[in-house]
Amino acid sequence: MSTSQITFLKGHGTENDFVIVPDPDNALDLPVPVVARICDRRAGIGGDGLLHVVRSAAHPEARDMAEQAEWFMDYRNADGSVAEMCGNGVRVFARFLQRAGCVAEGDLAVATRGGVKRVHIAEDGDITVSMGRAVLSGSGVTVTVDGRSWEARNVGMGNPHAVAFVEDLAHAGKLHSVPPFSPRSVYPDGVNIEFVADRGPRHVAMRVHERGSGETRSCGTGACAVAVAAARRDGVDPAKTGVPVTYTVDLPGGTLVITEYPDGGIDMTGPAVIVAEGVLDTAWLETVIG
Numbered sequence: 537m538s539t540s541q542i543t544f545l546k547g548h549g550t551e552n553d554f555v556i557v558p559d560p561d562n563a564l565d566l567p568v569p570v571v572a573r574i575c576d577r578r579a580g581i582g583g584d585g586l587l588h589v590v591r592s593a594a595h596p597e598a599r600d601m602a603e604q605a606e607w608f609m610d611y612r613n614a615d616g617s618v619a620e621m622c623g624n625g626v627r628v629f630a631r632f633l634q635r636a637g638c639v640a641e642g643d644l645a646v647a648t649r650g651g652v653k654r655v656h657i658a659e660d661g662d663i664t665v666s667m668g669r670a671v672l673s674g675s676g677v678t679v680t681v682d683g684r685s686w687e688a689r690n691v692g693m694g695n696p697h698a699v700a701f702v703e704d705l706a707h708a709g710k711l712h713s714v715p716p717f718s719p720r721s722v723y724p725d726g727v728n729i730e731f732v733a734d735r736g737p738r739h740v741a742m743r744v745h746e747r748g749s750g751e752t753r754s755c756g757t758g759a760c761a762v763a764v765a766a767a768r769r770d771g772v773d774p775a776k777t778g779v780p781v782t783y784t785v786d787l788p789g790g791t792l793v794i795t796e797y798p799d800g801g802i803d804m805t806g807p808a809v810i811v812a813e814g815v816l817d818t819a820w821l822e823t824v825i826g
Contacts, residue, residue, distance in 0.1 A: 542821075544574075545632060546581065546812040549624035549663075551753035551789025555583040556632050556810075562594040568616030573824045574816065575614040581816075584752045585622060586612040587629050598647045605645035605652045607633060613748030621650030621694035623756015627663040627808035630655045635810055650694025663808050667693060667757065669800035670764040677717040679729060681709045688717065688729065689765045693802075695747075696727045697761035701769065705733050708743050711751035730758045732766065740766055741786040753789030760802050763794035774798045 542564065545556040555574050557564065566588060575583045588610035592598040598608035609629045611619045626646055633639045634657055641657045654666035671692035679688045679700045684707055688698035698717060702708065708731035709715070715729050726747040735741050742762050744755040763783040767773055772781045774796050782795040792806040 542816040542818060544581065544814060544816055545635075545810055546583070547587075547628040547631060547808065547810040548789070549627045549754065549756065549808045550787055550792060550806055552622075552624035552755060553583050553753075554585050554587045554622075554625055554628050555581050556587045556589060556628070558589045558632070558636070560589070560591050560594065562590045564588075566612070567825065569824050570821050571612045571616035572614065573821065575612075575616075584614055584746065584749050585619070585625060586614075587625055587632070588612065589629065589632065592647045597649060601647040601652050605647035607638070608647040611648065613746070614750075615748045617748045619649070619695060619748065621648050621653075621757055623665060623667060623693075623758075623760060623804050624754055624806070624808075625756070626653050626655060626665045627756070627804075627806060628810075630657060630663055630665075631808040631810055648694070661807065662805050664803050664805040665756070667760050667802045667804050670761065670796075670802060672764070672768070675722050677719065677722050677727075679715050679717045681707060681715050689768070690722065691761035691764055693757040693760050695757055696723050696725070697730060697758055698723070698727050699730045699732060699761055699765040701732050701734075701765075703733065705731055705741060705743050707731070708745075711743060711745045713745075713750075714747075715745055728755060728758050728761075730755070730762050732762050735784075735786060738766075738770075738782060739784045739786075743788065754787040754792070756792065756804055756806070759785040759787065759792045760794050760804055764796060764802070767796060775800060 592602035592608040656664045673690040686700035688700040
């Protein structure tokens, strides 16, 4: 490590929690074992993922986005693997930038591996992220848990999702490990799997197994994928009706509001909270590297 101490913060969006590591100049080396140890809930700080905060111009994966977005969300899953996007993570990322005085209420852009995301910080505290467009594939999978099977819709939100509609969320099981799905070839790099139950008109509830993290309290891209899949199932595809459609999505950690527009754009609105700040002792992290 390049310093004796590393500043970190802890935040969450609808209880999808993250360790935030500010590193504007991309000076820190954060290998997979280090990220995994930081996110470990017993041996580390604990989190569903890590938000590495870097100026776009300083990161080789984001330099071509620097003119559009000053800041890059270098997102890592809890196991240390790299991920394209995290919807709840973007909101928490924006809240950190606001807390740090880098941005104010209003509009900003955040670079991610899933592209540049437009963000709005409202006066009431909620944060809206323009999540881009969903990519729907005809290549779905069959998900099986405890002898029950469901056809799951393939929805891309900058990262892969398989959305299965179930009668009871308890049918998803414990979700500690990846629910079996086939054919495996549809998602060669793994997938986030959502189980969805109806709660009312344009109102659903979901549980999710996130790739690289296990079951989480919330998943922003997953909530968007669920809303898109529900709109197609319900026959209210905005591209066909010409009318925006909004779904309320209940997750174990809270509620997100998802709106899809006729042009395919998707907005996600919800809270984001910073709960703590501290320092990591790199002497401890050195023991992880060996």
